[in-house]
Amino acid sequence: MAETIPAGATTDGAITVGHPADARVSAAPSFEVADFPVPHGREEEWRFTPLERLRGLHDGTAVADGGVKVEVTAPEGVIVETVGRDDARLGRAGKPVDRVAAQAYSSFEKASVVSIPKDTVLTEPVRIAVHGEGGMVYGHQVIEIGAFSEAVVVLDHTGEATLAANVEYLIGDGAKLTVVSVQDWGDTAVHAAQHTALVGRDATFKSVIVTFGGSLVRLSPRVVYGGPGGEAELYGLYFTDQGQHQEHRLFIDHDTPHCRSNVAYKGALQGQDAHAVWIGDVLIRAAAEGTDTYELNRNLVLTDGARVDSVPNLEIETGEIIGAGHASATGRFDDEQLFYLMARGIPSDEARRLVVRGFFGELVQQIGLPDLEERLMAKIDAELEASV
Numbered sequence: 001m002a003e004t005i006p007a008g009a010t011t012d013g014a015i016t017v018g019h020p021a022d023a024r025v026s027a028a029p030s031f032e033v034a035d036f037p038v039p040h041g042r043e044e045e046w047r048f049t050p051l052e053r054l055r056g057l058h059d060g061t062a063v064a065d066g067g068v069k070v071e072v073t074a075p076e077g078v079i080v081e082t083v084g085r086d087d088a089r090l091g092r093a094g095k096p097v098d099r100v101a102a103q104a105y106s107s108f109e110k111a112s113v114v115s116i117p118k119d120t121v122l123t124e125p126v127r128i129a130v131h132g133e134g135g136m137v138y139g140h141q142v143i144e145i146g147a148f149s150e151a152v153v154v155l156d157h158t159g160e161a162t163l164a165a166n167v168e169y170l171i172g173d174g175a176k177l178t179v180v181s182v183q184d185w186g187d188t189a190v191h192a193a194q195h196t197a198l199v200g201r202d203a204t205f206k207s208v209i210v211t212f213g214g215s216l217v218r219l220s221p222r223v224v225y226g227g228p229g230g231e232a233e234l235y236g237l238y239f240t241d242q243g244q245h246q247e248h249r250l251f252i253d254h255d256t257p258h259c260r261s262n263v264a265y266k267g268a269l270q271g272q273d274a275h276a277v278w279i280g281d282v283l284i285r286a287a288a289e290g291t292d293t294y295e296l297n298r299n300l301v302l303t304d305g306a307r308v309d310s311v312p313n314l315e316i317e318t319g320e321i322i323g324a325g326h327a328s329a330t331g332r333f334d335d336e337q338l339f340y341l342m343a344r345g346i347p348s349d350e351a352r353r354l355v356v357r358g359f360f361g362e363l364v365q366q367i368g369l370p371d372l373e374e375r376l377m378a379k380i381d382a383e384l385e386a387s388v
Contacts, residue, residue: 024312025129029095030181033060033106036099045098048277048309050245053216055136057100057164066135066161070112073127076090079115089113089142091197093168094224101194101220104138104164111140114153118146120173125152125369132161143179147172147200153179160186165237169197171205173227178206180367184379185213194220199253201227208366211238211246212379214317215274218247225256232261237363239383245274250295254288266363268356269306270383280312284321292322300359353384
């Protein structure tokens with residue numbers, strides 16, 4: 001297992017880096033592409049991914065010939081910068097953990113950095129719109145929030161592109177950051193990204209990942225703690241349609257005492273060869289006394305021909321914890337729920353829609369932005385029109 005660099009806080013509330021490590025990967029985290037072997041599909045971290053659909057992102061044959069249009073709408077006081085590769089903030093949250101992430105880190109030319117100064121409470125969200133304009137693109141995004149600040153950031157992906165990227169969240173001591181990442185790509189898009197959060201002392205990080213579009217989407221949310229008292233809440237929902245591959249691979253590295261994490265992901269699938277993958281890895285190291293963690297994944301299969309792979313993993317190296325657990329379940333509609341609704345005069349198609357909306361409802365409510373919540377529920381309704 002790769003060594004974890006000790007993390008702590010400086011006098012101004014900024015965080016020094018701690019790199020998440022994972023025993024279930026074939027190479028140690030690294031910024032260098034050459035440190036990762038070309039995957040062949042039998043490795044633990046690649047065994048569910050159709051490599052041929054990555055368009056060369058995994059083996060070095062992809063050529064950056066496309067573009068994405070990035071527009072940032074931010075309240076007053078937020079600093080938005082485009083920086084070069086030598087900016088000291090790049091890579092602070094953690095190293096790439098697979099070859100695609102390392103390729104993205106080695107290949108981007110400019111990075112976007114959004115900074116919220118310390119002691120700032122934003123009343124409006126920061127919105128980052130990423131629109132694919134075709135071709136192959138490498139990207140890098142850093143969101144930095146200062147000590148004791150509060151903010152909501154929305155990352156909204158649309159259009160068509162093949163995008164490999166790293167996203168870093170640097171969360172200062174006592175800060176509260178909510179990030180909503182929406183993957184509403186066109187039908188042919190490919191999106192592979194590593195999201196790494198470095199959570200400061202007594203800080204709170206909430207992630208809500210919503211995946212609808214794209215031919216292949218493979219996201220790797222990761223959390224490491226920079227001091228005691230940190231909390232991370234990772235929520236996600238995905239609606240996987242015919243022929244789509246949607247993969248979410250989470251890793252939470254509890255290497256610091258008295259920290260908390262909670263994970264809840266839900267997915268619905270419909271159509272031939274719809275394939276969803278959810279991997280939830282939580283590591284509680286020997287030094288992480290007082291940890292409290294739980295992870296849950298639920299999947300609803302709407303039609304024949306769809307497939308789900310759900311793998312929760314929990315590794316505990318100390319008995320001095322508050323709690324740790326996980327749960328995973330995959331199934332079809334609950335016939336009793338449908339019967340209850342239909343017995344009260346609700347047509348079967350509408351009853352099925354109500355069940356699915358209720359299935360996703362509690363996660364959508366975690367977003368806290370009414371306009372975005374309404375848009376996502378409308379998207380769910382549109383997806384259901386194809387199957388009910």
